[in-house]
Amino acid sequence: MNNKIIFLSAVLFSALASAQVKIGGTDGTPNPNAMLEVEATNKGVLLPRVALTSTTSFAPLSAHVQGMTVYNTATINDVVPGQYYNDGSKWSRIANSTDIPAVITANNGLTKTGNNIALGGSLATSTTITTTPNNDLTIATTATGITGKLKVTGLPATTAAQLPSDKVLLQDATGILKTANASDFAKTRNTTVYRAENDGAWSLLGLTIGGTNWSKINLQTSDTKLGNSALFSNGNYTVPSTGIYAINFEVQLEGGVDLGLLGGRNLAVLKNNTLLEQKMVDAVRVSILGITLASVPVTSTSINTLHTLTAGDLISFGAQGSVLDLGLLTDGKVSIHIYKISDL
Template sequence: MNRTKLILALLFSTVGFAQVGIGTITPNSDSILDLDATNKGLMLPRITTANRPLANATNKGMFIFNVTTNAVEYCDGTTWVSSASSPSIYTSNGTIEAGRVVGVTDHVNFDSNTFYIDGTNNRIGIGTATPGTSLEIATGVANTSGIKLTNLVSGSGIASTGDPIGVDATGNVVKLGASNSNFSAKVALTITGTTANPTKATVRENDFIRYRDLGNNQIEVDFMYSAKSATGSAAGNGDYLFALPGGFSFNATEHPFYTSLTPTELDILVNSVGRVRNANWFVSGYNAASYIVPYDATHFRIMTTEGTGSGYPTAMKSSWYGINYANNGYAGRFIFFKQ
């Protein structure tokens, strides 16, 4: 009996001044109790809500398993805090620490498509769960973009050398091309004939066509051809056709094509491009105000109703003071709707 008492005394004396290990002979030096097992766990006291100890400063740090709520609880000195109600950004307000990365391998949908992340295709949808581009906004209301720039309220624009943007027929935001304030670089004016192409003079004072994009599918064109000398030129055959610049095409709905080789004054007026600024033909002292009339998707004619006698109205052509005349020129500026 005395030997047993001695052993117990030595054991509890050791416990009082060192660590206790259960399942290990090398308990953690910073712990008072180190439990080590590969197939067993710690069984907390199982207590109902009604039988829990008081939540006070004395019991602060106490752990139990609440069999009423089936949750681990601890006492914070004032109340029992359940692990089932721990703060979470999914159930209450919370803060994600700086530098955290949230990976989305499939998709995340906030508030029934208010904000949708397609992690598979790297797309974001606002108002839609099927974004077809990197960012798609669907308001559900026709002709309403859903975009509002609240602080963009300046009465005057900001000077920029960038290009304007617009919206295409499918709703995609696109770059419109040349800046509103600047024409494109000048390129040679292409002139062909309805039967045979003419040849320009060897020396030309002017030979260019250029354009600028005005937005809303409107293009402004500026062109000029002039040659004092007719050397090297040939008239070709038929009406002269002038090519649009930049690969543009006339919108056939806005500008119906007119191909008659025997035009009337009314036909020229009806089929001319709206808002013509000027279109002039001049040769050896003769000149006439003219009209721009679309011939096909990419070509236009210069046509005049001025003059008397036979041959009027007419288009600029090989048999009417053609390009092979000295002191000859064609010039104009007009606006059209592009296809």
């Protein structure tokens, strides 16, 4: 009899040691994928109830055990009652739906109100959003009234020293943001400005317009007083960019001038060797006791005007008459200035 009991015990022990186990239920066969199956319709599995001391301490266990699951009953340090699992170095609480709002925080540009997290808030650290050639960052806003606008506040102001290297943010026709050099938009960067003058030593270039002789003032590099001297060459100012330009041309005559030589003479501004604007030379005729003087002082004649010019136009300044007729002008002073005041 004893031998039979020993044999039966050995068989049962062998089965328990090598087979799956199922507890409860009407069918004694466990799920083939489960080492232990507990089946019930009105009961549950009760985990060991322990009092943890903190998430980093293994107590009351003797060591951290990866995969260990317990129900904590204590409220101390950073643990509260609830189900915890161990990852081998610390305890982590299994959160439920009511825990999520308390567990999740929002910062660094995000704000949490109740269960909602929204974009907006203070940055806690420097943040960079990087795009790739195939992925664009698009911020779409509405355009109703004064709301729905994209605003950036709190930006530092630039300084004069930083202006040459600072950038300006631009938007192209498709809405893509781009940058340009801030110095390109600075008032001090008007590269169209040119001013020159000469006290009577200028040269004249002959020109015929509609059968009438004209002479263009040909100022030299040394005559340039302001701007780039390369803008004026061979009697022509080359318009750098399209826009509206202010133009001034003045000739001052010194001493007595024979009015016979100046009669019917004009100063002119020319564009591409075509008259753009002209003005008769200012003079006065003085008579004493009925005798008209042939030589009188003449102060100055000037043309001040505004014109729309196109990049590449040649603007020149001249006087009516041949070079020989205008030889008297070498006793005077010529002054010109031209610059763009507005884009079209």
